[in-house]
Amino acid sequence: MSTTTPGARIEVRGLTKRFGGFTAVDDLSFDVEPGRITGFLGPNGAGKTTTLRMVLGLVRATAGDATIGGVRYVDLPDPLRTVGAALEATNFHPGRSGRDHLRVLADAASVPTRRVDELLELTGIPAAARKRAGQYSMGMRQRLGLAAALLGDPHVLVLDEPTNGLDPEGIRWLRGFLRRLSAEGKTILVSSHLLREVEQTVDDVVIIANGRLVKAGTMADIKGSPGAVVRTSDRAALAGALRVADVTSIPGEDDTLIADTTDLRLVGDVALRAGLPVYGLEPKRADLEALFFQLTEGTNRNETAATAAPPEGDAVTAQEGANP
Numbered sequence: 001m002s003t004t005t006p007g008a009r010i011e012v013r014g015l016t017k018r019f020g021g022f023t024a025v026d027d028l029s030f031d032v033e034p035g036r037i038t039g040f041l042g043p044n045g046a047g048k049t050t051t052l053r054m055v056l057g058l059v060r061a062t063a064g065d066a067t068i069g070g071v072r073y074v075d076l077p078d079p080l081r082t083v084g085a086a087l088e089a090t091n092f093h094p095g096r097s098g099r100d101h102l103r104v105l106a107d108a109a110s111v112p113t114r115r116v117d118e119l120l121e122l123t124g125i126p127a128a129a130r131k132r133a134g135q136y137s138m139g140m141r142q143r144l145g146l147a148a149a150l151l152g153d154p155h156v157l158v159l160d161e162p163t164n165g166l167d168p169e170g171i172r173w174l175r176g177f178l179r180r181l182s183a184e185g186k187t188i189l190v191s192s193h194l195l196r197e198v199e200q201t202v203d204d205v206v207i208i209a210n211g212r213l214v215k216a217g218t219m220a221d222i223k224g225s226p227g228a229v230v231r232t233s234d235r236a237a238l239a240g241a242l243r244v245a246d247v248t249s250i251p252g253e254d255d256t257l258i259a260d261t262t263d264l265r266l267v268g269d270v271a272l273r274a275g276l277p278v279y280g281l282e283p284k285r286a287d288l289e290a291l292f293f294q295l296t297e298g299t300n301r302n303e304t305a306a307t308a309a310p311p312e313g314d315a316v317t318a319q320e321g322a323n324p
């Protein structure tokens, strides 16, 4: 039996990984809370996979620590039932059916076969499960990887780029699926190099660039305070009229005014009373794409520094893949 309580917290403290003279992960600290979905974000080469591999005990950290429920992965008494992981969706035996792949893993972990069929249903590939994994689309491999990660009904789920290869319908499905798991109290960490793809899925974000933390917080924090964006013919006049109604405002882009209220009706009524036309009125939307770009600008190391150090065979303590 696992000693970890449902939804154990992941704590990363001063985690560092150097490959020769190249620092892939640099003094990284963050928490991943139970019952929430956390997006682990950064451009290609930022160090996401290396960090996840350290959390999962697949790569030895140069410095620092990562714990799950206060215990390092390598010291977990029952890792399979504590943490499920899908690091890459490509490592299935191409000649083996998806179902057989899961059965091999289930046997090795003393998980009953009925759990395999249950998970194939849950991940939406019961029919495809009898086909050879070599014929799977990327989206199907993602679902199979997810099923494998869930075999031991773990408290913590770590998924590396799970939206890769999923179409918009698949992304929507994944969102609902992860929501249900987090509602059960599970801790879910999902990496992505596209904030847009996980924007509606995650509660919290941890953004890294060049191996370092650049931002951590709730999605609501990242999005900033809500407001109303209004376009009129004379924004100074409208700002004055809003002030009288106790609503502050600031100039926005393209001649708009951003009013510090979510009450669009109020803004419309104030404009009407002031005799000002309203050409556009909508809730303020955070430009997450722009923010993400601004935070991580020019830090795609795969395009610039991939040759900085020769690949290093590392301390791989478990088979990489669906269940470390």
Ligand SMILES: Nc1ncnc2c1ncn2[C@@H]1O[C@H](COP(=O)(O)OP(=O)(O)OP(=O)(O)O)[C@@H](O)[C@H]1O
Pocket: 019, 022, 024, 042, 043, 044, 045, 046, 047, 048, 049, 050, 051, 193, 301, 302, 305, 306, 309, 310, 311, 312, 313, 314
């Ligand atoms: N074994 C290794 N030897 C040398 N350099 C490595 C090794 N593994 C990763 N790197 C380098 O470390 C940096 C971080 O890689 P990592 O795969 O962790 O980034 P990532 O954020 O997951 O990116 P991606 O989204 O492209 O997978 C990259 O520049 C990569 O080339």
